[in-house]
Amino acid sequence: MKNNTTSSKFAVEVNDLNYQFSGSTQEALHDIKLQIPWNSRTLLIGSNGAGKSTLLKLLAGKQLCLTGEIFINGINPFSSQYRNEQEFGMNTSTYLGTEWCHMEIINRDIGVLELLDSIGYTRFFKQRGDELIKILEVDLEWRMHKLSDGQKRRVQLVMGLLKPFKLLLLDEVTVDLDVVARSKLLKFLKLETEIRECSVIYATHIFDGLNEWPLRLIHMSKGSIVQDVDYKKNVVFRNDKSGGDIVSTNGSVIEVEMCKSLHPLALKWLLKDQNTDL
Numbered sequence: 625m626k627n628n629t630t631s632s633k634f635a636v637e638v639n640d641l642n643y644q645f646s647g648s649t650q651e652a653l654h655d656i657k658l659q660i661p662w663n664s665r666t667l668l669i670g671s672n673g674a675g676k677s678t679l680l681k682l683l684a685g686k687q688l689c690l691t692g693e694i695f696i697n698g699i700n701p702f703s704s705q706y707r708n709e710q711e712f713g714m715n716t717s718t719y720l721g722t723e724w725c726h727m728e729i730i731n732r733d734i735g736v737l738e739l740l741d742s743i744g745y746t747r748f749f750k751q752r753g754d755e756l757i758k759i760l761e762v763d764l765e766w767r768m769h770k771l772s773d774g775q776k777r778r779v780q781l782v783m784g785l786l787k788p789f790k791l792l793l794l795d796e797v798t799v800d801l802d803v804v805a806r807s808k809l810l811k812f813l814k815l816e817t818e819i820r821e822c823s824v825i826y827a828t829h830i831f832d833g834l835n836e837w838p839l840r841l842i843h844m845s846k847g848s849i850v851q852d853v854d855y856k857k858n859v860v861f862r863n864d865k866s867g868g869d870i871v872s873t874n875g876s877v878i879e880v881e882m883c884k885s886l887h888p889l890a891l892k893w894l895l896k897d898q899n900t901d902l
């Protein structure tokens with residue numbers, strides 16, 4: 625077991641990971657090797673079924689790892705040491721997936737303040753909680769059973785981010801946020817990775833508004849990592865007309881600035897993976 629008295633060099637280390645769901649004839653993950661440093665922001669890109677969620681859940685210690693090694697901050701996420709550290713608030717990793725909004729307990733007639741206080745908002749995390757509540761425009765008077773999907777998602781994010789994370793695993797939980805909330809959230813997460821030792825891995829199918837966000841792109845296909853790209857070094861945008869208003873009006877014509885987007889890149893990768901075209 626690796627030493628955890630200080631932070632490990634890597635937020636995530638994965639060696640020769642293979643994973644097969646019970647009853648399945650195919651591996652969901654194949655020969656995954658990965659090192660994710662601290663202060664990093666990684667985007668996981670891949671088609672439906674590529675293995676993104678399976679990888680994130682394994683990193684979160686949610687599914688038993690059958691072969692290979694996983695270390696989160698130097699600790700095996702399936703070990704009792706890891707579970708103890710999570711339990712005693714050292715909070716090695718935070719996984720936020722889409723299932724949360726469908727849990728029965730979340731859809732009861734329960735107030736948002738009550739939910740947040742159940743995990744220490746007023747007692748321990750008031751300042752951070754207030755910042756998140758402001759960013760995600762959550763109303764403490766809300767009752768969970770009366771919220772829209774997007775409002776529930778905002779509450780989930782405030783709850784999930786309330787304790788400062790070391791490693792944040794985001795599994796497409798921004799899909800039902802409006803563009804303002806999503807942009808503010810991404811800005812908050814970017815700042816987090818810049819000012820303290822932590823990292824974010826984010827699986828998404830929405831590529832708008834991400835051009836300034838990632839430091840690394842990991843492309844998954846059929847359970848394997850097929851590309852691992854240093855974003856700052858190896859991705860450039862053409863036709864960038866930055867500066868000035870992004871939207872202006874010229875008579876009856878609304879002019880929208882040509883916008884940097886990762887959408888064309890993701891589209892190209894996935895079309896190739898699926899051996900198809902538009």
Ligand SMILES: Nc1ncnc2c1ncn2[C@@H]1O[C@H](COP(=O)(O)OP(=O)(O)OP(=O)(O)O)[C@@H](O)[C@H]1O
Pocket residue numbers: 645646648652670671672673674675676677678679
């Ligand atoms: N509970 C399960 N039992 C059996 N096979 C599963 C299970 N969950 C996922 N799989 C399979 O594992 C593979 C990877 O699925 P995974 O959910 O990780 O993909 P993904 O990249 O997250 O896809 P999406 O973009 O649709 O969320 C798929 O082939 C899927 O069919």
